[in-house]
């Protein structure tokens with residue numbers, strides 16, 4: 460799994476066309492979304508993660524929480540992003556992993572939004588620009 464973490468004044472998206480034949484079903488309300496004062500986490504779930512999705516979910520949540528504490532972010536935007544890796548996991552595995560990451564972060568008390576999966580989306584992002592505002596993490600399951 461590859462993650463790009465951006466501490467931002469805001470992230471907002473708007474769904475455009477389908478990027479997959481069968482994208483995640485969404486409500487009208489989910490066609491647009493915005494969070495202010497947010498840690499935006501762009502995630503590419505990778506083929507190697509298919510070996511142990513549970514484990515990579517746990518590691519990803521730990522890494523995200525570590526950064527959120529460092530930058531004092533209480534809101535997190537989980538954003539599916541297929542452009543951080545050339546070895547992507549299958550969409551059904553990727554979606555499950557992203558849903559579980561969202562769920563576990565909510566259980567920890569964060570306000571969390573997850574951008575819709577399988578769509579092209581317009582988005583605006585305002586990075587804060589401080590030294591910890593742009594970070595990346597790579598997560599792999601144990602052998």
Ligand SMILES: Nc1ncnc2c1ncn2[C@@H]1O[C@H](COS(=O)(=O)NC(=O)[C@@H](N)CO)[C@@H](O)[C@H]1O
Pocket residue numbers: 478479502503504505539540541547548549550553575576577578579
């Ligand atoms: N492994 C993955 N990790 C994260 N997001 C993914 C993954 N696979 C698919 N997606 C989601 O599905 C969308 C399209 O994925 S994609 O791999 O880019 N596929 C395409 O664009 C297809 N139109 C041609 O392959 C992405 O924008 C993202 O929302």
